[in-house]
Amino acid sequence: MVYKFTDSDTVLAYYALELFRLIRFESKTGIPKMGLKTIQIPETIAIFKRYRRNLLVHILDIYINYYKYILIYNITFSAAIGLVLGALWGALTFATLGLIIGIVAYDMLHKNQYYFFYNLGITKRKLILKVFLINPFFSLLVLAVFLFIFR
């Protein structure tokens, strides 16, 4: 199967690059790695608002709608793991197994909602692929919060 890049891929790539740039900036300047203070949240929000009117972010909204359901199951599962095995394991679970648990739970509990996306031309395979692209971004945030709190 040949994967076709879409508009939302461009937006995701933009945010990934933006995050990469911030991390690189931190490592060069010697400011603590992934400290929340160094991620310029107001600036990021301003960028997001500017793009909000854009069709690309409209498409991203659709994927976020799918992802937020998975996020709820992922957070619940990861928090349970975190309580039993420790916060770091919880954060690692969030980035890996929790995502799969989230997708399986969505498949079991909201199966019919896939038609919401099918009618927009988005296949299940494409949704899952996008979620695997979005999740590392949130995983980094979770990890950053963890490091900020426990360092």
Add this chain to the structure above:
Amino acid sequence: MAELKVNNLSKRFGNHQVLKDIAMRCRTNEIVGVFGRNGSGKSTMLKCIFGTLKADTINLAIDGSGMNPVDIIPSGKIGYLPQESFLPKNTKVKNAIQMYFADERRQDNVFYAPGINEIVNKSIKNLSFGQLRYFELVLVSFLDHPFLLLDEPFSMIEPLYKGLIRDFLIGLKEEKGIILTDHYYWDVLAVSDKNILIKDSKAYLVHDEDDLAKLGYLKKNNLNNDSKNC
């Protein structure tokens, strides 16, 4: 005028042959009604055409070009209204419209569709069954697909919304081809241009309720009673 052609559609679940060599055609400006008793394979047929259920055999063509059913969803050629609700429950009607249509003019088309204004600020989970079904139909219909597959749009709907749906479908067929399945045969016959009945895994062309009775979908007695009621 676009044309959707289905040939040689067969599907078997274990030892049960649900569909065998089904053939049908639907053009824009046309509503095709599909009848069949419970478990006869109506929904299975629609899912096989839409590509969410793998058929054992199927030849699908749109405007003469053969298509693999797995390419139907990405192609955006066919929209599908499933039997059960497909909208996220925690979303507001207004937000669902905005999520489906990026263009504000197209959003307005949906906002100003009959009956939508009354529900626009409600959450999906607070809609009545009739409101939800009608809203789902409107939402899917305003997308660009030239063909629509509707699985039981009239089922369990109060008369007010049935009328809205009937009028909406008649207006819609000017630009789309619609394949429609439902047990409420009076509602289907009122809007359809041609009809098929699926029985014993095969498709039969039917014209009216007499044909449905002859093929055993309706009982003669029920038919007379229903006619009087209507």
